[in-house]
Amino acid sequence: MTSQRFEDIAGFHAWFADRLRDNDHEITPIALDAVGGWRTDPVSGDIGHDSGKFFSVRGLEVSTDHRSTGTWSQPIIVQPEIGILGVVIRVVDGVVHCLMQAKMEPGNVNVLQLSPTVQATRSNYTRVHRGKPVPHLEHFLAPRQGRTVFDALQSEQGSWFLHKRNRNMIVEVHEDLPEHEDFCWLRLDQVTDLLREPNLVNMDARTVLSGLPFFFAQREDDAGALHPFEHLLSWFTETKARFELSRRLVPLASLPGWHRGDGVITHADGRYFTVIGVSVRTSNREVGSWAQPMFRPVGRGLIAFLGRHVGGVFHVLVHARTEAGTHDVVEMGPTIACIPENYAGLGPHERPRFLDAVDWDAPARRHLVDVVHSEEGGRFFHAENRYVLADVGEDFPLDVPDDYCWMTPEQLTRFVRFGNHVNVAARCLLSCLVGETARLQVIGS
């Protein structure tokens, strides 16, 4: 291979530090009013790009019979375009390698993170911004060479995006690709290790990697599972049919409880998130400088699967979850997904279910996964979540509310193959298990 490879993780870190040093990045929060190239509609207050492309920030009124707060309003990012998140893989000496990119995103706490081979909105790759072409894009646009291993339309953060989804792709090639200073080949075991490091593998990479199991021969049997697959399908259908979710776009300026002032949009209680402006100058992106609105959450989130062994086989507790922007009523999410600070001081019935089932501050030896990752640094500013897979032990009850269901990680992964079944939080947690699932099967037996 001519592109960068590493014998050990130290080699990777040295290269990655170089990538950060060799590029200049300057990211500055600015007032929404000062975001060049974007305009606020004088009547509705909606914020959009002058070209009408990229995305817009609008108001959304939500009503559902599924969540405890049945009706609410919030700012939301509307981005109807389908982008491409693609990872090129290649087998060398019998070992899977992934072509990853050191990519700057303005919202990243540490500026540079590891992204998929291609991470491009349609506006990007059709070059609305008239910037440099997207490297390696040809592997993901038809007609393409190489074998498509995985290709699904997947949802993104439903709390902040309306109906947003990206095409998640994994394509296998059989030859090396042209060298590029921001790209490197990582062995699968190296990727697995890096997924345990904080704020390193970005959200776009994590969601694509949740499809990597489809490169390997699939068992697709329910041996040892609490429920056969048809039960899981029926449970999911039941939750979709039972609950209602209706949404209506409304003027951003009219949202009760939300206020624009001092160059930002904030919630009256100081909860949820703030809409801010950001100015960017950089040397390693298609365009050297730009400004844009971003969402900045008020605190660090918690995304957790509770898991336990059942008859020697590890299961996770999946939640059929409704979010403001969910494509079709519910998707399968982790047991818990919230910003705990939003619920500080509330009584047990007002706090998210299962949030208090685990002592999150206790020593983490029971947590099979426990790592802080960043969300999409292109839209979210310093948005961190703690991803946890907690083994709650075999005393934990198997009887759960109707909108929860126990399944094995392998069963949940089967749904990843079909778009809009498993939400981005659950997919990101699954990606942390790539290479782990086999070990889990053994622990309890």
Add this chain to the structure above:
Amino acid sequence: MTSQRFEDIAGFHAWFADRLRDNDHEITPIALDAVGGWRTDPVSGDIGHDSGKFFSVRGLEVSTDHRSTGTWSQPIIVQPEIGILGVVIRVVDGVVHCLMQAKMEPGNVNVLQLSPTVQATRSNYTRVHRGKPVPHLEHFLAPRQGRTVFDALQSEQGSWFLHKRNRNMIVEVHEDLPEHEDFCWLRLDQVTDLLREPNLVNMDARTVLSGLPFFFAQREDDAGALHPFEHLLSWFTETKARFELSRRLVPLASLPGWHRGDGVITHADGRYFTVIGVSVRTSNREVGSWAQPMFRPVGRGLIAFLGRHVGGVFHVLVHARTEAGTHDVVEMGPTIACIPENYAGLGPHERPRFLDAVDWDAPARRHLVDVVHSEEGGRFFHAENRYVLADVGEDFPLDVPDDYCWMTPEQLTRFVRFGNHVNVAARCLLSCLVGETARLQVIGS
């Protein structure tokens, strides 16, 4: 079993004739203005039920880059409620039996057809109409007894319904059910035979029966298939990502080319369909009499799969099809689905693709399926389609346009398990193959 069973098909037909004779039915087309219980909005012209339930007829403006006619307007049925279409099955002496119902629907050309065990809108089964309870409903509402074999939300006619879908369910029971004069148990081979008779097994039964293969052990391998399953997934994702479909509800009274007069809504060219009123009196439904609007197509439709053997294995040519009301851009449909009369006299480039690839009037010995079936008699008046599976032979080119793809019936069936992948026309054609697929594999080898 205490409910009706038949040694042979003649026994069934005698029973079915009795069902028709023992009930009184009176179905009369009436002016839309005379449809009691329904009102036309004086401003928009939209037609809705006084209760706000059941369904409404509104106007839809469609624009897409997928079909040859990129932009059009049409009346459309809006029915956001999810109903239940459910078949109870039971294995007796090793043979699968289905509990079917002789059910009157006002739109049926022959009044009575064979329907699923349960066929009920949410308005029906929550008894908005204050009628009799729906028999056997308890097998399909949680918590239910019996094993759920199949449970998916499936789309219905996208040309006439906006986002309509029903829950398709098959539930296995292990004991006989209480006798009811309108219900009978049919052996699977009897169902298969009846699916070859014209206008007998209704649409609701056909779509549910397309899920019956999941009762049997699934192979789920791609042996002999032209494309591996991941290629089919990628093809479907590609068509969803490539094409755009946007819809906007508009006042029914404002649709260009459509006109309300003489008690009906018609298209200026006399094409497509007419919206009419119907008055109903009957002795075997939950409610004895009612009136409602219905859609009446201008002619008999053609729904056809072109098929051929590839390396000894039978394949069908699937079309990624966009319709006005399609849930998510495209679903997998038959090779051809149209009302040929709408295209009479047009040049070859204006006629639907592949319509002229087969001589439809030639002796039908090459057609593996060739039968006229009715569409949903609760919404559509005398809507018949000729369902054909035509073996076009091994000279037919394998190279097809991007929005078509060859797959085996078994591969297509795998997608049926996940809702909103395979459209109702394709599912109904697949149901005619239940019990046939094995034979097809043998023919060409």
